[in-house]
């Protein structure tokens with residue numbers, strides 16, 4: 075199993091190599107080959123070692139996590155359930171990209187897993203096109219109804235879930251009508267995270283031999299999808315919302331720390347208000363297209379630091395009630411000591 079830890083707080087575990095599909099535009103399949111799942115025990119052991127080394131986030135990745143285990147008689151939910159058992163209270167797991175076909179079989183279990191407090195309610199499901207005809211030409215092995223079934227089910231069963239997806243504009247057989255179906259799909263779900271790609275013929279793939287949509291037209295379609303994506307603002311109503319956030323990264327401009335809430339939404343926080351690896355309570359004070367910005371008052375910061383310290387000292391989950399009780403007890407002790415000291419000074 076390859077070891078990937080670019081950030082000391084995040085362990086990326088690739089759970090299998092290759093995939094079960096033969097998408098006609100894909101070059102990765104040629105490089106990675108058939109599905110090869112790593113044993114559950116090896117993955118769990120890797121995760122355990124990572125948490126012992128103070129990792130805070132576990133990212134489970136592969137070309138298609140939904141296909142995990144089909145070659146070794148296991149399944150993704152079996153693996154995730156084992157991992158959940160050993161994730162410490164102050165750590166989180168993020169499940170990586172899954173194609174629609176195989177995840178559909180496990181949709182009930184996935185809804186349960188993505189609702190777990192130590193799993194981000196986030197899933198990346200690349201749809202690629204809103205047209206059944208194009209999906210068939212891409213050999214994606216699902217139809218739009220399958221994709222919508224998954225998204226609708228997860229949205230209904232996993233409170234606040236974030237669904238990310240990918241679109242390819244200008245696949246060789248994509249007609250104007252097919253493209254409009256994609257536009258409708260994006261309009262229907264208004265995905266907060268959308269990766270828009272222009273079709274590019276990868277040498278040696280079946281799609282590279284197909285007659286191409288003119289480049290100008292591919293660009294026009296990609297522009298239309300981009301304009302649609304930029305026309306909605308998923309975080310506009312969040313000002314004043316409060317979240318508990320795990321801080322694990324630094325923003326690209328190096329100005330902020332980046333944390334994520336339960337829905338893996340990106341929240342920027344001033345560097346003097348927390349430390350990497352902290353869990354903090356924040357209040358949203360500004361929003362952008364891709365992120366929210368939060369403040370953490372000095373009182374909240376102090377509370378967060380006390381909570382972090384107590385958590386690490388006692389390895390226990392300190393909730394707000396406990397923290398208030400501890401803070402109150404400390405104040406009473408200080409007050410009583412100070413009164414006793416004054417009385418003592420007067421007597422002496």
Ligand code: SF4
Nearest residue numbers: 093095097100103137
């Ligand atoms: S696009 Fe993904 S699922 Fe399709 S063949 Fe390539 S790696 Fe496999």
